[in-house]
Amino acid sequence: MFDLATFVEAVRRERPRDVVDVQREVNPKHETAAIILKLEQRHRSPLLVFHRVSGTPFPLVTNVCGSVARLALALGCPVAELSRCYAERIAQPIKPELTADAPVQERISTGERVDLQALPQLIYHEHDAAQPYITAAIVVARDPETGKTNLSFHRLMMTGRNSTAIFMAHGKHLESIYRKYESANEAMPIAAFIGAHPTCTLGALYSGTPDTEEYDIIGGLQRAPLRVTKCVTDDLQVPANSEFVLEGVVPPRQRVLEGPFGEFTGYAKGRIWTPVFHVKAITSRSEPLFQDIVGGSIEHLLLPILALEHDLLHAARAVVPNTVKVKAVAPLTVVAAIEKTDDSQPEQLMRALLSHDIYVKQVIVVDSDVDISDLRQVTGAIALHVRPDRDVRIYPQQRGTELDPSTVSEDGATAKLGLDATMSKSARDIRKNTVPQRVLDSIDVTQLLDSH
Numbered sequence: 001m002f003d004l005a006t007f008v009e010a011v012r013r014e015r016p017r018d019v020v021d022v023q024r025e026v027n028p029k030h031e032t033a034a035i036i037l038k039l040e041q042r043h044r045s046p047l048l049v050f051h052r053v054s055g056t057p058f059p060l061v062t063n064v065c066g067s068v069a070r071l072a073l074a075l076g077c078p079v080a081e082l083s084r085c086y087a088e089r090i091a092q093p094i095k096p097e098l099t100a101d102a103p104v105q106e107r108i109s110t111g112e113r114v115d116l117q118a119l120p121q122l123i124y125h126e127h128d129a130a131q132p133y134i135t136a137a138i139v140v141a142r143d144p145e146t147g148k149t150n151l152s153f154h155r156l157m158m159t160g161r162n163s164t165a166i167f168m169a170h171g172k173h174l175e176s177i178y179r180k181y182e183s184a185n186e187a188m189p190i191a192a193f194i195g196a197h198p199t200c201t202l203g204a205l206y207s208g209t210p211d212t213e214e215y216d217i218i219g220g221l222q223r224a225p226l227r228v229t230k231c232v233t234d235d236l237q238v239p240a241n242s243e244f245v246l247e248g249v250v251p252p253r254q255r256v257l258e259g260p261f262g263e264f265t266g267y268a269k270g271r272i273w274t275p276v277f278h279v280k281a282i283t284s285r286s287e288p289l290f291q292d293i294v295g296g297s298i299e300h301l302l303l304p305i306l307a308l309e310h311d312l313l314h315a316a317r318a319v320v321p322n323t324v325k326v327k328a329v330a331p332l333t334v335v336a337a338i339e340k341t342d343d344s345q346p347e348q349l350m351r352a353l354l355s356h357d358i359y360v361k362q363v364i365v366v367d368s369d370v371d372i373s374d375l376r377q378v379t380g381a382i383a384l385h386v387r388p389d390r391d392v393r394i395y396p397q398q399r400g401t402e403l404d405p406s407t408v409s410e411d412g413a414t415a416k417l418g419l420d421a422t423m424s425k426s427a428r429d430i431r432k433n434t435v436p437q438r439v440l441d442s443i444d445v446t447q448l449l450d451s452h
Helices: 004-014 031-041 068-075 079-090 173-183 198-204 214-222 298-302 305-319 345-356 375-385 437-442 445-450
Strands: 019-026 047-053 060-062 107-110 138-142 149-153 156-160 163-166 188-194 227-230 237-239 244-250 255-258 272-284 290-292 323-330 333-338 362-367 392-398 414-421
Touching: 004 019, 004 047, 004 068, 019 031, 031 047, 031 060, 068 079, 068 198, 079 214, 079 305, 138 173, 138 198, 149 173, 149 198, 149 214, 163 255, 173 188, 188 237, 198 214, 305 323, 305 333, 305 345, 333 345, 345 362, 345 392, 345 414, 362 375, 375 414
Parallel strands: 019 047, 060 290, 333 362, 362 414
Antiparallel strands: 047 060, 107 272, 138 149, 138 188, 156 163, 163 272, 188 244, 227 237, 244 272, 255 272, 323 333, 392 414
């Protein structure tokens, strides 16, 4: 079964060191985030189950997708095959299956019984807003023109018993859908499901065109139809096996001050005006788990990378077909390796990637013999191949993200940077140090070390 509880048990069984159960009561204000931070400082990123959280009856599960190994476990493939497996699965989408048998609707609260304050009241960082946040909510919306369903992650700041602020990044699909409703002076119906199998998480983060149905992508990742059910207040469909669903509407031209919130960049920006989500119903399992993503944690950084790298590789190869690999190595920073045949190709690649996604601000292009997973090799290529007056490109007035702490405009307009760290084709008599491959193949280091 593809649900959160089943996945937690799979991790317990297959990777027991990856699960930490916290039995003592914890404070949702700062303490859960502090525990994650202390573990990360020890180079550990386990899935955490907090069985007792102050102020709520619900157990809290966090850092579910906080390791590549757990993502591979979710897809049932070796770690080394994760990118290939992901690419193969999303290329074979499977449509969802509608069902009335929905564990997520075992409990239903509507009207005056709606109470967001019964959920864990999570605050992470010292300078975050005083109001608690829901961070693992996957929002479901339908485009009023195309009828296509969109899934996307959005932080929700609780503003009362039945309302939240909802942050929508400029230039992303949900904001575009909301603008259509707002132009028609209509409220946008949405549902936000919380607590799901990692395949739902990866599917919601898929970087597709506006007509992509992410439920189909999730089906492909699971190699089986995702079971969905209709909401109790609207005909939007939500995963039947999720833990919680918040149902409601986002009215036109209604805004509230939201933030600050510590984002994946490691920084929090000031308060901004965002739309308001009015919650009409909360449905859940009879004994639900509440899922959380700590802002700025390893999980927060890791989650979008698989989809981003896959999307950027396709964008890169459309312009420079001999692109070998693309890797997101840090917030807003991408390294691409190419089999260069012409000195003009690195800049073509930079322009393509920097304009393709708002979350790409810096692009470094290296030769294919550089291991882009090894930052020592990447920085070495920059030092040895980049001539700053020739190989550094600055692109002003680019579409970026308002989450970038260096931007001051509401739409995230910024300048972007490209570095051509490839060896110039005009360079003569310069060869990289290598040992003949036949000699390397003949050496058994294990045997040598075992003899000592």
